[in-house]
Amino acid sequence: MKRIIHSLRVAPAAVALASGLLAGSALAADEIILKNGSRILGTVTGVRDGVVTVDTEFAGTLKVQQDQVESLTSSEPIVLKLADGTVVEEPALRIEDETLLLASAEAPVATYPLTELAVSNPQPWELGYGYRWKGQVSMALELQRGNSDTDELDYSVESVWRSLQDRYTVRLDGENDEANDVKNAENWTALGKYDRFIEGPLYWGVNASAEHDKFADLDLRYYVGPYIGRQFHERPLLTLSAEVGGVYVNEDYIVAEDQDYMGMNWSVDATSNYISDESQLYLKHTGIWNLDQAEDVILNLTMGLAFPLLFNIEGAAEILLEYDSGLPPEVDKLDQTYRFRVGYSW
Template sequence: MLGKASRLGQVFAASLLACHVAVANAENSATAPDEIVLKNGSRLIGTVTGSRDGVVTMETEFAGTLSIAQDQIDQMRTNEVFVLKLEDGTVVEDQPIVVQDNELLLPASVNGDGAYSLTQLQLVNPEPWELGQGYKWSGLVSAALTLQDGNTDSEEFDYRLESVWRSLRDRYTLKLQGEIDEANDVKSAENWKALAKYDYFIDGPWYWGMNAGAEQDKFADLDLRYYIGPYMGRQFYEAPELTVSAEGGLVYVNEDFVVADDKEYPGANWTVHASSNYLGGDSRLYLDHHGILNLDDAQDLILNTTLGLAFPLMFNVEAAAELLVEYDSGAPSAVDKVDQTYRFRIGYSW
């Protein structure tokens, strides 16, 4: 009887020990850090949080967030599973990241030999729109207000609104900006510009589109200018360090002036956009340039350029300092051909 009880006790103790070991192993597996080994032999320990634009991000205790170029990684192992999107559009769900000799190891059901180059990993945990599900909505609302009391009571109000809907197939863009200035209850400036664009992506970085714009500045004798036309565009670079895109096309332009003679003409239309986080701290340098050349009169040229520096304040609120230069060689003789504006604005982006 005692022998039987002893054997039961031994079995119970062994079972308890096995459960304890299993739980300990599970806890160790759950808390084990991710690991990256670089081609130069350096070993990084932390938590891999994502990969985008050829850069893997890892949270570490010793250096915060690290950004590592994919082509510098020799080995990598994560304990968490992710959704992986490859360059060829293949999507792999619930998959840990395992890399050996810069090869991304995947199940044989994804690829016959189960291996891709790590540089073929386009996104980790992509957003729904990046998987072809709907649109990503982003935008900006900002304003600048200046009040002055004294010998001259003045008010200056600038506003800007932007909204973009982006999918894998196409993109819609709406922009509106304007200015209203008063001095001693008399308006000294009132102008606005509006732009609507549609882009359709055709192959790689190339896309075609249609744009329609309008503007008014009665203090510059412009009652209304509007234009519409098609264009071709190319995204040259698209990364946080540098984003550059350019577009060129043809437009029909109609100009109504308050005093000067109205005119209409075919034009060549181009735009350039560039931005960079080179200065760090989540700041953003940006350049927006737009031009229209009168094809009936090469001396008639319109150039609008904005150069700015934006930086975050809190949450999604940002501040920006801008220089706007507007040139219109066809402006009436009583109006300056060049207009420069220095602006500081506060805005909310999403």
Template sequence: MTYRKRPAATATLLACLALVPLNAAAGEAAATDEIVLTDGSRILGRVIGSRDGELSVETDFAGTLTIPLDKIESLSATTPATLLLADETVISEQPVAIEDGELVLAEPAQTLPVETLSVLNPEPWELGQGYKWTGLVNLALVMERGNTDTDELDYKLETAWRSVDDRYRLNARGENDENSGTKTADNWRVSAQWDYFLTDPNYWGLLAQAEKDKFQDLDLRWLAGPYYGRQFFAAPAFTLSGEFGASYVEEDFKLAEDQEYGAANWQIDLSSNYLGGDSRLYMQQFGLWNLEDTSDVVVNTTLGLGFPLLFGFEAAAEILWEYDSGAVDNVDEMDETYSLRIGYTW
């Protein structure tokens, strides 16, 4: 039996094999999503999500872009996604589509205003599945040896567990300083809060807080009470929430007379990424007003700028003003703390 080489057949086989990756690449190209803006601009990329009225698109030429939904004339996506509508309706396994500035649904077949889309590809907690855990922990440590031995430690913790219906928050911060073996600062404050969300963006909650400051003659101040809150703005460019409540307060002092009273309390949280680069400009304020002695007010205000490093780490410059109009004799009403912190976020 005689065998012959068949060069033509071999070449054909090799050509077919070479086309396999080309066909795969063509398939990937065909899967590219297309967005046409109201000014006629055309963007090709991969839609990865949408929230707060902005669509996120991953592109080869400019990384991830965010586009306001009201600037989109049409959108054609190929990958099935989960859509969470403003009325909390969940639509699964359906490519997102926009035509003539309106959201188009295949099942059920209907057209809706584009602002009806609340979140594209929501996280599990936004679908009622458990809690989302976020947090920040950071430290500021100074150690100096020489003519003067100085040890300074500032610490801070902020963490929250958020679900569709409620939220738990735990905050703590403290300062412990020594100079040549003599303690110069020893204070801490811990607060725990539970929020229950009403009609968006309102909520009510319960607050418990404890505080100690050895060099302010404060052995322990603790308070507890309800409050009403509102999330005024939630976009990353400007986030603002405020809370106002009433609380029962007990204060134990080492030298001054102990006291207990009813108080009004407030809390303001503000943040913004306006400076860009994933930076975070923030302001936090907590106030306590003695309703039995209206000249007695405590206000703690924090102003800071945080910016990301690598692998979830963050650096921050922070100023803390602590004002107490009822401070005991020989103690300043205003205390200022400046710190540079390194922390981790999740």
């Protein structure tokens, strides 16, 4: 009897089957017919993010948009996860007339619109077991000797653990620069976040951050507070989320007068593989508005393009804009950084 199991209660057998299929399978005569009449023969290796991936002997690996598929027949057992979270173990993947067919020896064939197919052979974390771990470590280093001796080091570390229920994020960014043995930049920012997913695209969370910037007269700024977020879109072509909440902010300056206040905190995070499947455009923006002094605002914006170099090593060209209207008059309120970094991602 075929089993249809909800993701949070999926049987261990489904996890084992999905994990085994992810490792690969023997070549089989799978067939895809597209809406334009084209016919593709090969081995369907996966469906994810609206894309069907198929290995062929004549053209290598092809990626076909799911909404362009008219029919599909595969020959290997498969685990399917639908858009509503239902998980199904099937002897094969069958699509006819843009309709997903779920076979059963003891009941009529169940049919679903093809758009309801979210992913095939989901990873264990997508079945409710454990976390997916992603992250990156990168740095930008410049050494110059001659008329001017310059040493510049920028570093960044980010790690994200994601499950069906929640997400943890830890990030550290820093910069240390010297020119002719005189330090002219020394700053770092650390961030920790916890997100708890609600039904649909909404989630709530708590974030805490600490920042030091010696040459902006900032000995230590830290803030902590809750927020509500929304995942507007989550596909490789466009991932977009936004958050808004309240924070308590404490600022200790080296020279200027210290202060603390209640503020409003917001953030926007977006990525896109619009240029190519391997590269990624990204944008990260955060802001804090001082509710005691309406003219006091902090804005940070990072924009860049990341692209693969070798294996999991990637390069990125990016722009950092940091604005703080509350800094002392003798300190520039806008700090601009242009850099190229190399890092390892997983």
